[in-house]
Amino acid sequence: MIIRIRSALIAVLWFSMLIFIAMIYIPALMIFGLEKTVWLRKIFGYWLIRAAFCRLKVTGMVPKIKQARIYVLNHQSMFDALMISAAIPENFSVIAKKSLKSIPVFGSIIKRMGFIFIDRRNHYESMGSVKVCAQKIRAGTSVLIFAEGTRTKTGEIGEFKRGAFILAQETKAPIVPVRISGAYEANSSGWQFCPGLLTITFGNAITEKEYRSMTVGELSDLCRTRIMSL
Numbered sequence: 001m002i003i004r005i006r007s008a009l010i011a012v013l014w015f016s017m018l019i020f021i022a023m024i025y026i027p028a029l030m031i032f033g034l035e036k037t038v039w040l041r042k043i044f045g046y047w048l049i050r051a052a053f054c055r056l057k058v059t060g061m062v063p064k065i066k067q068a069r070i071y072v073l074n075h076q077s078m079f080d081a082l083m084i085s086a087a088i089p090e091n092f093s094v095i096a097k098k099s100l101k102s103i104p105v106f107g108s109i110i111k112r113m114g115f116i117f118i119d120r121r122n123h124y125e126s127m128g129s130v131k132v133c134a135q136k137i138r139a140g141t142s143v144l145i146f147a148e149g150t151r152t153k154t155g156e157i158g159e160f161k162r163g164a165f166i167l168a169q170e171t172k173a174p175i176v177p178v179r180i181s182g183a184y185e186a187n188s189s190g191w192q193f194c195p196g197l198l199t200i201t202f203g204n205a206i207t208e209k210e211y212r213s214m215t216v217g218e219l220s221d222l223c224r225t226r227i228m229s230l
Helices: 002-032 035-051 079-087 098-102 106-112 123-138 163-171 216-229
Strands: 055-059 070-073 092-097 116-118 142-146 175-181 197-202
Touching: 002 035, 002 106, 035 055, 035 079, 055 079, 070 079, 070 163, 070 216, 079 092, 079 175, 079 197, 092 123, 116 123, 123 142, 123 163, 142 163, 163 175, 163 216, 175 216
Parallel strands: 055 197, 070 142, 070 175, 092 116, 092 142
Antiparallel strands: 175 197
């Protein structure tokens, strides 16, 4: 009972903070655009993590690569979006499921951030999203993909979908493996919150030179192994 009450109180505080941030961030995006508000996104990401009584630890370095890259991550909870917002120092697009658009306030923010929404049950639409991502990468915008396709139900890293690696082979973009830890324990389901440490770890980039002779399956296995070792 105490845990439920604590979680409910944190949820109220967190959602209140989200509304406050939306009132500042959405107008800022509309006026200044994504590139000029990256610093604001990072600050708000940290604020929302702290509002849930969690702490963020960033380990490893974002590789210093001039070209757009593909960030490939495991997916643990709704905190993942906050962690990447706070930790990645550049503008990026994200492939996300359509249902996120319907979340009050949060959906409005991520639409303004240029998320690419797909229905994963629709194969044709999923492949269309890969083409959109390829266009963004060629235009110089990095793309972030949760390779499992959905959040973990056990806390363990699941099998990876093919989309991120098809995209890499089409664009020859470097892949940055990223591991998220602690987010599952902090928010394993719905609006239940449990204070804790959230860790995001950046690995070394997998360059096109390294994967050019690999099949999609081999590249997927390599990236998953790299993430699990972080």
